[in-house]
Amino acid sequence: MKPAIQINGVHKSFGGLQALKGVDLTIAQGEFFALLGPNGAGKSTLISILAGLIKPSAGNISVMGFDVVNQYQQARQLLGIVPQELVFDPFFNVREMLRFQAGYFGRGPENDAWVDEILEGLGLTEKAHVNMRKLSGGMKRRALIAQALAHKPPVIVLDEPTAGVDVELRQMMWEFIKKLNREGHTIVLTTHYLEEAETLCSRVGMMKQGEIVALDSTANLLNKFAGKQLRLTLGNVSLPANIQVLLRNQENGIYTFALSDMTQIELVLSSLRAAEIKVLDMQLNEADLEDVFMSLVGVSSVSKS
Numbered sequence: 001m002k003p004a005i006q007i008n009g010v011h012k013s014f015g016g017l018q019a020l021k022g023v024d025l026t027i028a029q030g031e032f033f034a035l036l037g038p039n040g041a042g043k044s045t046l047i048s049i050l051a052g053l054i055k056p057s058a059g060n061i062s063v064m065g066f067d068v069v070n071q072y073q074q075a076r077q078l079l080g081i082v083p084q085e086l087v088f089d090p091f092f093n094v095r096e097m098l099r100f101q102a103g104y105f106g107r108g109p110e111n112d113a114w115v116d117e118i119l120e121g122l123g124l125t126e127k128a129h130v131n132m133r134k135l136s137g138g139m140k141r142r143a144l145i146a147q148a149l150a151h152k153p154p155v156i157v158l159d160e161p162t163a164g165v166d167v168e169l170r171q172m173m174w175e176f177i178k179k180l181n182r183e184g185h186t187i188v189l190t191t192h193y194l195e196e197a198e199t200l201c202s203r204v205g206m207m208k209q210g211e212i213v214a215l216d217s218t219a220n221l222l223n224k225f226a227g228k229q230l231r232l233t234l235g236n237v238s239l240p241a242n243i244q245v246l247l248r249n250q251e252n253g254i255y256t257f258a259l260s261d262m263t264q265i266e267l268v269l270s271s272l273r274a275a276e277i278k279v280l281d282m283q284l285n286e287a288d289l290e291d292v293f294m295s296l297v298g299v300s301s302v303s304k305s
């Protein structure tokens with residue numbers, strides 16, 4: 001079976017800035033994949049190349065075996081891309097817009113049942129006859145998601161789909177997207193909400209400064225990383241050397257340690273006691289994708305949009 005997406009040695013420079021520095025990535029058909037990274041890591045650049053909006057400086061990308069540059073039309077037809085920004089055609093109602101979009105990719109009336117399914121799945125049935133320009137912001141966002149899916153693409157790319165979206169739509173959208181994934185659609189998601197990636201995606205790629213710095217199953221990434229994290233409020237102190245290796249993050253007097261087992265808690269606390277450092281507050285949590293991210297990407301957290 002051909003991979004859903006194959007990315008080989010992709011570089012992209014904007015003038016002197018190297019936005020992508022040789023990205024290799026294979027996403028199999030049927031995967032639910034998360035592409036994560038802080039602002040400026042290169043995610044949108046990679047997706048723009050995938051969508052054929054910009055050309056790579058070197059390397060190539062194919063969708064189900066079709067090169068996105070040399071076989072643009074075939075590749076684009078297999079892709080549904082939900083953009084970050086709200087761009088829409090103000091002359092159509094929702095259903096017309098979806099039919100038009102599907103028609104653009106060569107689908108005819110046989111696609112109408114699918115359009116109904118999308119409208120239903122995204123809570124747009126009531127708005128099917130409303131003109132796009134009269135929709136509220138949240139409804140427009142739903143319509144844009146629907147638009148990307150209108151031609152029933154096997155590979156669906158969601159670029160920050162839930163930024164600024166209310167909880168109801170988020171839940172509805174994820175139920176629908178999960179259903180599409182169960183039916184065999186490949187899903188690629190970029191998000192700043194790491195808990196979304198953690199619950200939805202079976203595999204994660206983390207990008208930093210134009211490179212992939214981690215690529216593994218979500219479970220492996222969580223396992224590889226320490227099982228627990230201990231957050232201690234200590235103030236401005238000098239940590240004993242023997243526990244510095246466990247330190248993952250330090251911000252405003254709060255020190256976060258990554259621990260693989262409970263005995264390390266005792267080690268941290270006894271070392272602090274021996275150094276006469278007072279613990280002002282303490283929290284013990286399960287490590288999550290955000291901790292993995294922090295440890296690998298080296299920023300305190302992915303900025304929330």
Ligand SMILES: Nc1ncnc2c1ncn2[C@@H]1O[C@H](COP(=O)(O)OP(=O)(O)OP(=O)(O)O)[C@@H](O)[C@H]1O
Nearest residue numbers: 014017018019037038039040041042043044045046
């Ligand atoms: N058209 C462009 N011209 C010049 N520089 C660009 C252009 N597009 C992106 N860049 C730069 O390339 C780098 C990667 O940007 P990109 O938008 O791909 O990152 P991102 O990971 O999608 O970030 P975000 O999470 O903020 O969307 C950034 O330094 C950005 O400023």
